[in-house]
Amino acid sequence: MPTLLEKAELFRALHQRPGAFIIPNPWDAGTARLLAAIGFEALATTSLGLANTLGSTGASLREMIENGRIIAEATDLPVSVDLENGGGGDPKAAAEAIRLAAEAGAVGGSIEDATGNRQQPIYDFTLAVERVQAAVEAARSLPFPFTLTARAENFLYGRRDLDDTIRRLQAFEAAGADVLYAPGLYDLATIRAVVSALRKPFNLVMGFADPTLTVAQLSEAGVKRISVGGALSRVALAAFLRCADEMKNRGSFTFVRDMAPIMDLRQAFAQASL
Template structure:
C-alpha cells in the first residue's frame, strides 16, 4: 500500500537505529527544530496546554485537533506524531471515532494512553485498555493511512504501587493488540528500559527523556531503544527561564535572569531566512 511521504518516512525511521523526536509546542519551536535537522517531531499536550493558559490534560479535543493540524502544516515535509492523550474517550468506539479525526489532520503517527485522567481510577482496567488499542488499530487500518500507532502504559505516572511489572504486562498485550510502537513514560534506568524492550515483542520502544538520565543516544541505541522523545521537557525548560527571570524582578528588583541576546541571537536571522524559504 502506498502511504504519504511523511508516513513512509516515519515508518522507515523505526526500522533500525535510534532517532530523536523532539516535542515543539508552537509553530516557531517546530520550525526551529526542523532547521536543526531533526527528522520527525511530536506534539506535546503539556507544552501546548501552557500556551493556552491551561494545565496538561485540560485541553479539549477540538482545540487539540486544531493544534495538531497546525503543527502538521508548520512542518509539511516532516512526519509529526500526535500526543493524543487517552483518545478523548473512555470506550473503544469513542477512541476509534476520535482516532479517525486525528488521522485526518495529516499526522504520521499518534499515541494513546491507558490513563483515565481520574484520581479515583487512574488506569483503565487491563482488558478495557487492551480493547481500546485494538479499536485504535482497527480505526487506523480503516483509514488506509498507515499512521503509526503508539500505545502508552502510564503506570509509572499514575502512582501504581508496583509499576514496572504492570507496564511490562500491558506493553506486551498492547503489542499483541496491534500497536506499532510501545511507550512507558518515566522508565529511566537501564534495567527498566531493558525490561520494556523485552516486553515489546520485538516492536520499537519510545523512551521520553525528560531529564539527564546519564545516557546518550548511543547508550539508548545499545539498549535497543528505537525512538527518543522529550515530551514537555523543552517547553518546561523555556518556562523555567521565564519564571526565574520574573521571580528575580519581583522579589529582588534585579534583571539578571534574562538569557540575553548572546543566547537568542540566532533566532531573528533564522526566522527571517526560514520565512523566505517557506514563502
C-alpha cells in the same frame, strides 16, 4: 510539500532503520519550525506543552487535534499527535481520535491507558486492550500507514508494577500497535527489561528518565524512538520565570544578554518554511 502518504512512509522508515532516533516535542508552529531548521526528522506534539501554552492544567481532545494540525502545517516533517486517552473511555472514542488526528495531517498518534480520573487512574486491563484494538482498526482503515503508539501509564501514576506494565505493552503489541511506550521508566536496567520483552519499536520519554543517559546507550539497549514530552516547554517556562523574577524582585534586566538573535530566529523560521 510532501503528501501524507510520503510523510507516513518516511515516519515508518525511521522506526525500521538501525539505531534510535530523537523525536522532539514542539508545542506551536514556531517551536516546530525551529526544530525542523535544526535538522530533526520528525516531530511529536505534547499535551503538557499545549496545556502550558493555554495556561491550563490540561487540554481537550479538540485542542490537541487543532494543535496537531498547526504543527503538521508548520513544516514538511512527519508529525505524531499526543491524544492522551482519546477523549473518553469508550473504544469508539479512541478510534475517533485516530481518525481526527489523521484528518488534521498527522501520520501518527498515541493512545494511553490513563483514565484522567484520580480515583481510578488506569483503565482495567481488558478495556485498555479493547481501546487499543479499536484505535488499530481505525488506523488500518486510513489510506496511508498511520503509526499507532500505545502507552502504558502505570509508572506515571505511582503504580510501579513492572510486570503489569510489560503485560499491558505485550497485549497492546498483540492488538496491533506499531510502537509501545511506557513513560516513567528511569534507569537503564528497567528500560532494558521492558524493551527485551517486546518485538515492536519502543519509545522512551526522557522527561522522566535518567538525564545522564545518551542516545548511544539507549540505542544499544534497544530503544528505537526517544522523545522528551513536555520537557522543552518546561525548560522554556523555567527561563521565563527566572526573567520575570529578576524584573519583579531585583529590578534588573540582565537576562536580555541571553536572547536569541532576531536574525537567527528569522533564518530558522524561513529555512523551515521552504
